[in-house]
Amino acid sequence: xxxxxxxxxxxxxxxxxxxxxxxxxxxxxxxxxxxxxxxxxxxxxxxxxxxxxxxxxxxxxxxxxxxxxxxxxxxxxxxxxxxxxxxxxxxxxxxxxxxxxxxxxxxxxxxxxxxxxxxxxxxxxxxxxxxxxxxxxxxxxxxxxxxxxxxxxxxxxxxxxxxxxxxxxxxxxxxxxxxxxxxxxxxxxxxxxxxxxxxxxxxxxxxxxxxxxxxxxxxxxxxxxxxxxxxxxxxxxxxx
Numbered sequence: 001x002x003x004x005x006x007x008x009x010x011x012x013x014x015x016x017x018x019x020x021x022x023x024x025x026x027x028x029x030x031x032x033x034x035x036x037x038x039x040x041x042x043x044x045x046x047x048x049x050x051x052x053x054x055x056x057x058x059x060x061x062x063x064x065x066x067x068x069x070x071x072x073x074x075x076x077x078x079x080x081x082x083x084x085x086x087x088x089x090x091x092x093x094x095x096x097x098x099x100x101x102x103x104x105x106x107x108x109x110x111x112x113x114x115x116x117x118x119x120x121x122x123x124x125x126x127x128x129x130x131x132x133x134x135x136x137x138x139x140x141x142x143x144x145x146x147x148x149x150x151x152x153x154x155x156x157x158x159x160x161x162x163x164x165x166x167x168x169x170x171x172x173x174x175x176x177x178x179x180x181x182x183x184x185x186x187x188x189x190x191x192x193x194x195x196x197x198x199x200x201x202x203x204x205x206x207x208x209x210x211x212x213x214x215x216x217x218x219x220x221x222x223x224x225x226x227x228x229x230x231x232x233x234x235x236x237x238x239x240x
Contacts, residue, residue, distance in 0.1 A: 015170035016180075017135045018163065020156070023125060025141035033137065034128040040146070042122045042202050044082050045091035049098070050113035051079035064104040065213040068205030080116075081109065084205050091119045122146045122202065124195050131184040136163060143191035146198040155194060159187050 019027035028035070051073065053060070062069040067084030074080055083100045085091055094114035102108055125144035130137045139156030166179045208216065 031132040
C-alpha cells in the first residue's frame with residue numbers, strides 16, 4: 001500500500017482494499033452496493049447455566065408446541081439454552097428462562113448458576129455484491145445472517161480464509177480480477193444458503209397448535225430413524 005500527502009489529505013492506493021466494517025458499513029453505500037434486507041417476527045431468549053443434563057458434548061433440540069428450545073455445550077461445564085419466545089413476549093430473568101426450559105423440556109436448570117442472559121431478534125442483510133472494483137466487502141458488511149447457528153461469525157471467518165490467497169497474490173503483482181470474481185460467486189452463494197437454512201430452521205421452531213405439531217414431529221421422528229436422513233437433518237439444524 002502506498003500513501004501520498006496532498007493539501008490537508010492523505011490518499012492511499014492498494015492492489016486490494018478490504019472493507020470489514022460491520023453491518024452498518026460506511027464503505028458499502030459509498031461503493032453504491034445495494035442491500036436486500038429482511039426482518040423476521042421471531043424473538044429468542046438465551047442464557048448460560050451449569051450443565052447438569054448429562055448430554056456431554058452433544059447439542060439438543062426440542063421442537064415443542066410452544067416453540068423450540070435449543071441447548072449447546074460450552075467450555076467450563078456450562079450449557080447454553082435458547083428459547084423461542086411467544087409472539088408478544090420479551091422474556092424475563094434467569095428464573096423465568098429456567099421455568100420455560102422446564103415447562104417445555106422437563107429439564108431443570110439452576111437459575112443461580114446463570115452467567116449470561118440475552119434476548120435477540122432476527123434479521124438478514126445480504127449485499128447485492130461483495131466486490132466493487134478492487135474493494136471487497138466481507139463479514140457483516142456483506143451479509144448479516146440470523147444468529148441461529150452462529151452463521152454471522154462463521155461466514156465472516158470463511159470470507160477471510162477464502163480472500164487471503166487473493167490478497168497474497170495481489171501483493172506479488174498478480175492480476176487478481178478473475179480470482180476476485182470467483183471469490184465473490186462462492187461467498188455470495190454460501191451466504192444465500194445460510195440465509196435459506198436459517199429461515200427453514202426458524203420456521204420449524206415456531207409455535208404450532210397441537211394437531212399440526214404432532215404431525216410435524218411424527219414426520220421428523222420417522223425421518224430420524226433413517227441414519228442418513230438423521231445425519232442430514234442434524235447438519236441442517238446445526239447449520240453445517
